[in-house]
Amino acid sequence: xxxxxxxxxxxxxLLATAAAPVAAQTAMPWLHVRxxxxxxxxxxxxxxxxxxxxxxxxxxxxxIEKHGRIHLGREHGVKLHDLRRVWKELAxxxxxELVSVESEDGxxxxxxxxxxxxxxxxxxPKAGKDGKKPKGGEQVKVEVPVxxxxxxxxxxxxxxNIEAAVAxxxxxxxxIVRVQDDDSHVRVWIDEQNTQAPAGK
Amino acid sequence: xxxxxxxxGVPIAMLATVASLGIVVVDVREGGPDGSRIVVPVPLxxxxxxxxxxxxxxxxxxxxxxxxxxxxxxxxxxVLEALAAAPDGELVRVEEKDQQVVIxxxxxxxxxxxxxxxxxxxxxxxxxxVLEALPGPDGRIRTAALAGALSSLRFTDLVxxxxxxxxxxxxxW
Numbered sequence: 001x002x003x004x005x006x007x008x009x010x011x012x013x014l015l016a017t018a019a020a021p022v023a024a025q026t027a028m029p030w031l032h033v034r035x036x037x038x039x040x041x042x043x044x045x046x047x048x049x050x051x052x053x054x055x056x057x058x059x060x061x062x063x064i065e066k067h068g069r070i071h072l073g074r075e076h077g078v079k080l081h082d083l084r085r086v087w088k089e090l091a092x093x094x095x096x097e098l099v100s101v102e103s104e105d106g107x108x109x110x111x112x113x114x115x116x117x118x119x120x121x122x123x124x125p126k127a128g129k130d131g132k133k134p135k136g137g138e139q140v141k142v143e144v145p146v147x148x149x150x151x152x153x154x155x156x157x158x159x160x161n162i163e164a165a166v167a168x169x170x171x172x173x174x175x176i177v178r179v180q181d182d183d184s185h186v187r188v189w190i191d192e193q194n195t196q197a198p199a200g201k
Numbered sequence: 202x203x204x205x206x207x208x209x210g211v212p213i214a215m216l217a218t219v220a221s222l223g224i225v226v227v228d229v230r231e232g233g234p235d236g237s238r239i240v241v242p243v244p245l246x247x248x249x250x251x252x253x254x255x256x257x258x259x260x261x262x263x264x265x266x267x268x269x270x271x272x273x274x275x276x277x278x279x280v281l282e283a284l285a286a287a288p289d290g291e292l293v294r295v296e297e298k299d300q301q302v303v304i305x306x307x308x309x310x311x312x313x314x315x316x317x318x319x320x321x322x323x324x325x326x327x328x329x330x331v332l333e334a335l336p337g338p339d340g341r342i343r344t345a346a347l348a349g350a351l352s353s354l355r356f357t358d359l360v361x362x363x364x365x366x367x368x369x370x371x372x373x374w
Contacts, residue, residue, distance in 0.1 A: 028288050045294040055283035056276070194290025 027192040029170050034196060039183045045196050054166040080158045087153055091146070106138075117144045125182070138181035145172060222246045223355045224374045232366015245351055245373065252348035264342045271340030278335055285309055285328045310357075321363040329353050 031053050033046040090098065090112065098117075099110035106123035118141070125137030151168040155161035172190055179186040223245030230238045256264060266274070284306065292311075293304040301316045311326040333350035336342045360371040 030290070041296075041298050043294070043296040045291075047290055047292055049283070049287035049290070051287055052280060052283045055279045058279065194288060196294075 029173070029190050029192060030194055032187075032189050032191065032196055034185075034187045036185045037183055038185075047194060047196060049194075050166070050170050050190070054163075054170075057162050057166060080153070080155070080160060084153045087149060112146070115146045117146060117149065118142070119144070123181075135182055138179070140177075140179045142177050143175070148172075223352060225359075226370075226372055226374055228368075228370045228372075230368040232368070236366065242374075245354070249348040249351055252344040252351070255344045261341075264344065266336050266340035266342070268340065271336060271338065274336055274340070275338060278332065281328060281332050281335070284311075285332070319365055321361075323358075323361040325358055325360075327354060327357060 029050040031048050031050055033044075035044040036042070090096075093112075095111075095113055097109065097111045099108065101108040104124070106121065108122075109118075109120045111118050121138070121140035123136065123138040123140075125134035127134050145168070148165055148168045151164035152160045152162075154164045169190070173192070175187065175189045177186065177188040225243045225245055225248065227241040227243070228238070229240075230236065265271075287306065289306050289308065291303060291305050293302070295302040299318050301314075303312075303314045303316075305312045305314070309328045311328060313322075313324045313326065315322040330347075330350045330353065333343070333346045354373040356373065358370070358372045360369070362369040
């Protein structure tokens with residue numbers, strides 16, 4: 001579950017952003033990714049100007065077509081115009097808990113709060129055998145601004161508007177994704193610095 | 202006297218001309234008291250000439266990327282152009298127990314630095330050269346453009362390797 005969540009978050013990281021206040025648009029925004037694994041004493045830090053992220057998204061073949069739109073046709077099992085309709089209805093509802101799953105393995109909650117959609121995953125650690133320490137616990141927090149989803153869905157037909165989404169992303173500053181589990185910590189955020197502050201900041 | 206001047210002057214002038222067009226210098230120094238040193242200077246113009254005549258000497262399919270790779274060239278070019286235009290900064294840092302890898306963008310150069318317990322490697326990748334070297338959508342490697350871009354490498358440290366007491370350096374003068 002951890003790997004699939006983290007893989008999903010990789011894409012979310014590029015498309016989502018934080019509830020942090022909108023910052024001045026004059027400085028170049030940078031997307032930062034930090035992965036820390038305590039056991040392996042490994043730290044990975046990636047800093048990319050958002051213009052480069054935009055270039056990747058704009059030019060990625062297969063999924064993204066020439067004008068920055070993802071086609072979600074039948075082959076992907078989702079029709080974007082249906083998604084657009086559902087999103088419009090949700091917008092009319094206002095703040096609400098959209099999904100809540102509670103099970104023995106963990107809890108998942110999706111809620112709209114103010115101008116963000118929040119996703120919380122709390123996976124409970126599995127009891128260790130023979131008195132060993134419980135393992136596998138994980139907390140994931142993702143915040144997707146409503147304006148970003150609005151921008152993504154601003155295309156027509158079965159097209160997601162990546163250019164509009166990236167433009168929206170460039171206005172945002174702050175945390176996008178945080179994943180914390182037993183031995184690793186992943187953080188994705190946007191700010192205007194070309195380096196990362198020391199760990200934990 | 203005039204003959205002597207011509208005899209000496211012509212080769213010196215030729216050498217000066219070749220040198221003024223740039224020289225790739227490979228400098229290998231072995232550590233230890235008996236370590237030897239090898240310095241190989243290669244005039245840049247030779248490399249440029251070789252690249253210029255490559256399409257005539259090599260079969261067309263040898264100078265073409267496979268289709269699977271060629272179709273990603275558009276993406277690679279867009280990303281590299283965006284990177285070249287982006288502000289300077291540290292792009293990647295990987296820290297492990299015994300090794301550290303840092304990729305930094307400085308001007309139009311990507312600096313890749315690998316620091317290990319014993320080895321230290323620094324490679325400077327000029328983005329302009331990579332952009333010129335990148336094949337077009339048809340997958341054809343544009344050797345003439347690459348030859349032209351080589352002149353932009355002048356006064357660039359390309360590779361530096363410290364391995365124990367051994368030292369290798371490749372730079373363009």
